[in-house]
Amino acid sequence: MSARSWYLLPARVWMAIFFAAPLGIVCAYSFLTRGDYGGVEQPWTIENYTRLADPLYLTILWRSLWIAGLATALCALLGFPLALFIARSGRYRNLLLQLVLLPFWTSFLVRTYAWLFILRDTGLINTILLRLHLIAAPLQFLYNDGAVLLGLVYNFLPFFVLPMYATLERLDVALLEAAADLGARPFATLRRVVIPISAPGIAAGSVLVFIPCLGAYLTPDLLGGGKSVMLGNLVQNQFTNARDWPFGSAASLLLMLASALLLAALMRSRVAQELM
C-alpha cells in the first residue's frame, strides 16, 4: 500500500460501508417487489422500472424538470448581477460573500418556515398591505407554484452566486474597458463580452442549482400545500405513506442517474477543473 493511498483509506472505507453498500441495497430493492406490508420480497422483477414509463409518472417528471428549470433560470437572472457586483467591489468582496452565505448557514427548515410566516393570509405581507388599504382581502401567496418557486430560488440562490463569483472574479477588467473603448455601451459589453466569457461559470452555477431543485421535496411540500407533486415528493411518498420501497428505489435511482449525468457533463467540461 503506497504511502499516498493511506490518505485515501479512511474515506474509501467509510464511503464503501456507509454509502456504496447501502446504495447497492437500494439498487437490489429496485428489482424486488413490494412486501405485503412495506418491506421487500421476491420475486425479482423490472416492473418498477417499466412502471416509470407510465404517463402519470412522466407528467410528474416533466413537471419537476419544468419547475426546477424555471427556478434555475430565476437563480441565474437574480444571481448574475449580484455575483458581478460582488466580484467588482474590491475589498468588500469577502464580506459581501459572507453576507450571501449567512442565511445558508441556518437550517433549511427554518428558512422555509420563515416564508410561511411571511406569505400566509395573516402573514406579514398581507397584514402590511391590508393596513395600507392597498388590498381589501388577503392575497393568496401561499400553496401555489409561485410559492414553491420562491422557496426554491430563496434556498438555492447561493448555490449559483458562488461559482458565478469565482468566474467573474477572474474576469480581466481591461476587457470591459476595451469593449467600451471600441464603442460598446454597457449592455452591449455585457451581452457580447461578459456573458460569453463567463458562460462556463453560468453553466456550473445552473447545474449546482438544478440538481437540488429536481430532488427537492420539503419546499414543495411545505410551500406547495401538497397540491403539486415533484419527483422528490413522489420518491418521499413511496418510502413513507405508500410503503412501496422498490418503486421508490427505482424512481430515486433514475433521479440520481439524471443528476449524476448532469454533474459528469459539468465535470468533464473545462470549467469544473477551475471551479470545483
Added chain:
Amino acid sequence: MSRRRFLFAATAGLACSTDRRPRLNVYNWSTYIDPAMIASFEAERGVRVRYGTYESNEEMLAKAITGNSGWDVVFPTHSRLAPMSRNGLLARLDHRLLPSLGKLDRRFQKPFWDPALAWGVPYMWNATGIGFNRDQVEQPSGWSTLWSSKLSGRITMLDDPEDVIGACLLKLGFPFDSTDAGQLQAARAQAIEQKRLLRAYINAEVKDQLVAGDVLAAQMWSITAASAIRGNGRIGFAYPGEGFPLYCDCAAILRESRRYDLAHEFLDFLLRPEVAAANARVADTATANGAALALLPRDPVLYPPDDIYARGVWPPALPSEAQRYRDRLWTEIKAA
C-alpha cells in the same frame, strides 16, 4: 410557564446520561399524553420513560418494521393492528397483567378489529369531519360543503389518501372503504374537481389558519377541531350526514421489546380512570375509557350523540392490492 416545568426540562437533560433506573420507551402521537402522567408513572414505578412522538402511522411503522427500533409501546390506529400482528411486529397482550381492561367503554370492549383485545388496548379515538368558520359558513350537512365554489381558495383537505378518497366516496353515497374500481374512479374525479377550489392538503397545522380565518372550511380530525374551538369560539365542527370515518388509536407492545411486563404495567396505568381522564383533558381528545367519561365534560365535538355516532364507520385495513390501487389514485389526484 411554571418553574417546575423549567426544572423538569433541565433535569431531563442531565438525567438521560447518568440514569441507572430501568427504561421504558414509549412512541406516541405528538399531543396524546399529559407529561404529568408520565412523571407520576416514573415516580410510582421508579422507572425512566423515554417519550418520543410521531405524526403519522407510517412514520412509526418505518421504525417498527426494522425490528430493532428500540421502542416498547406504540399507538397504531386500529386498522393497522391486524397487518402489524400478521407481520409479527406486535406482542400478544396478556390479560392477566391488564386488570383494568374492564374500565374500557363498552363500545371498545369487543371492537370488530380485535374482538379478543389480543393486540391493542383502545386508548383515544376521533373522527374526521368538517371544521368550519361559523361567521362565514352555515352548519354543513354533508361533505359537499368542501366542494362549494363560494368558499374557493379557503377550503383544505387532509394530506392523507384514506381520508380524502374516503370523503369523496361518502359524498357520492359509496362506502368509505370501497374497493370497487368504478366507485373509486368516480371518487377520483370528485377529488380532482375539488382541486380547483382547494387551498391545500394540510394536516394538524391547519388549526392556526382556521382560527385566524385564512381557512373557512377544512377536513380535519375532531381532536384538532376541539382545540381550535378552544382557541376561537366562532369555529364549529360538523359530522357529515353521509357518514364519516372513526379512528381508534390503540396502545400496543412491539414484539422486539424486552420489557414485556413493564409495558403491560404502563398500559394498565393508562387504563386507570383518573389517568385516562387527565390524558384526554390535556390532549383534548376523546378517551376510549368508559370509567373516565364520568370525570370529563361531555364535549359534543369529541363525543357525538349516539344518533350521529351511529353514522360513523371504522375503516378496516385494506388488502394490499386495494391499498396499492388507492396509492396510485392518490398520486394521480396530486399530479392532476
Added chain:
Amino acid sequence: MNRRALAVYSAAALAFLHLPLLVLIAFSFNSGRFTVWEGFSLHWYREAFADRQLSEGLANSLIIALVAAPLSTVIGTLAAYGMWKRQARVLSGTLYLSLVTPEIVTGVSLLALFQWTFRFLRLPLGLHTVIVAHVAFSIAYVAIVISARLRNYDRSLEEAALDLGASEWGAFLRVTLPILAPAIAAAGLLALVVSFDDYVITSLVAGVDSETLPMAIYAMARRGVSPVVNAVSALIVVAFGLLILVSQRLQDK
C-alpha cells in the same frame, strides 16, 4: 456597467436573502401568536427553553455535530489531499455521487443497511447510527472545500520540504497542513452546519434516544407554526451568525 444601478439591485437581492430571517427574529419577541405586533416579550424564549423535547433535541444535535463534524473534516481533508497527490477516480466519483443523492435515498438506504446488519449485531438505532450517517454525507462537502483550496497550492512547497530532509508525512504535517488550516476551518464549519441542519436523513436513522433539534422543530411545526419555532430559529440564526463572524475574524488574522 453603471455601478449605482448594480449597487441598488444587489442591496435589494441581499435584503431578499435576509428578510425572512430578520422577520423571524423580530416576531420571536412578539407576545401575540400571529403577525399582529402585540408587544415585546420573551415569552416564547422561556417556552422554548422549557420545552423538554427541544432541549433534548438541542443536546443530541450538538453531540452529533461535535462528533461527526471533526471526524468528517479529518477524513475529508485526508481524502482531498490524497486525491490531489494522485488521481483517484472512483473515490471522487463516489463523493460527487453522494452530493447528488437525494436525502431520502441516503436515509432509507442507511436504514436498510442498519436493518440488514442489525439482524446479526442486535444493535438498535441510536446516536451512533446518526453520527455514522452524518459523517458519510459530510465527507463530500469537506473534500470539495479542501480540493478547491489545493487547486492553487504550489506543489513545489512540499518538494522544498522534502528537499530539506522532511519525510512525506512530515512535509504534509509541517508545511501543507498549516497552509490549509483556514480551508480546513471553513470545511469543518460547513460540516458542522450540514450535520446540525439535517432533518430527512436523521429522522430515518434516528433511534429512541437520538431525536435531534430539527426533528423536534419539524414535529412542533407540524402541529401548527407556533412562535416557539420562531424563537428557536432566532437562537440558531444568531448562534451561527456569531460562529461565522468569529471564524471570519480568525481567518483574516
Added chain:
Amino acid sequence: MNSVLELRGVAKEFPGHRAVDSVSLTLERGGFYALLGPSGCGKTTTLRMIGGFEQPTSGEVVLNGAVVNGLKPWQRDVCTVFQNYALFPHLTALRNVEFGLRERGVRDSEARAMKALELVQLAGKRANLPAQLSGGEKQRVALARSLVLEPQLLLLDEPLAALDPGLRKQMRAELKAMQRQTGITFLFVTHDQEEALSMSDFLAVMNKGRIEQFGTAEDVYLRPATAFVAGFLGAINWFGGAGVRPESTRVSREQPDGVPGRRGSVESLLFLGNCIHLNAKLDDGARAVAELSREENDFREGEPVWIHWRACDEMRFK
C-alpha cells in the same frame, strides 16, 4: 492650428494621493507623441483620462475643440491599445478586429476587418483565438482592432512592454510606419526612455504628476529643462553644479590643460558591444562614467586617470 487634443490644467486626485497635478498639453493632428516618466508619475492616469476611463478632478480634456470630460469611452472618437492587449479570449482575431465596426453597425464590417488584418500581415491567422497567437501577433491584432475604426486619436499604454527585446525593436519601426501610413495621431505612454526618444516626434517627460518638459527628442535630450529630465534621459555625471553626458566625458592618463577635470582611478570597465563604459572613482569619492569606443579604451582597472570634459558640454540647472 488644428490640434487634435488639448489638456487644460487637467488634475486627478485619488484619496490621499494627487496622481496628476494640473497637466496642460496640446497635440497636433498626425503627430507621434510620447508620455515618458518613471512608474507612478501619472502618465497612465493621464492617458486613462483622455480615454474616458477616469474622470479628471479638475481641468478640461478637449478633443477636436470640444470638452469631453463627461463623455463615456464609447462616446469619444478615441481608441486605446492596452498594455496586455485585452483581446477578447472568446473571439477569433477577425472577430476581435470586427468588434468595434459591428458596434457602429458598419455594413461591410467583415471585409474592412479583413483589410485591417492584411495591413498588419495577419490575414493568415484570422481564425486563430488570442490564445493561439504570439505576443507580437496579439499586439498587432490589438492595433488593427483600434485603427480599423479610424479614430481621431490612438492611445497606446506601454504597447511594447510585454514583448521580448528583439521583437520590441522590430515593432518600434512597424508602429512608426503604421502611424505615418494612417496619419492618425498616436499618443503612447512608456517608461523606456530609449523607446520614447527613438519613436516620438514630440515627447513630454512627466514626474510626480507634472510635465517637466515637452519638446522634440533632441530638445529634451540635449537641452534638458530640469535636473530630473537630464538624469532620466540617459546617464549623466554630476561634477559640482554641472551635468555632463558620458559620451562627452573623456579619459586621459595626464592632467589635461585648459579644460575642467578631476583626478581618480578606473574602478571597472563594462563592454556594451558598440562601446565601452569606463566607471571611474574620483578622489573626492564621487563616481563618473565615460563612454569610450573600443579603440580608445586602453586602460586597466585600478589605473589612476584624469576625467575631463569641454565647458560647452556642461548642463546647468537653477
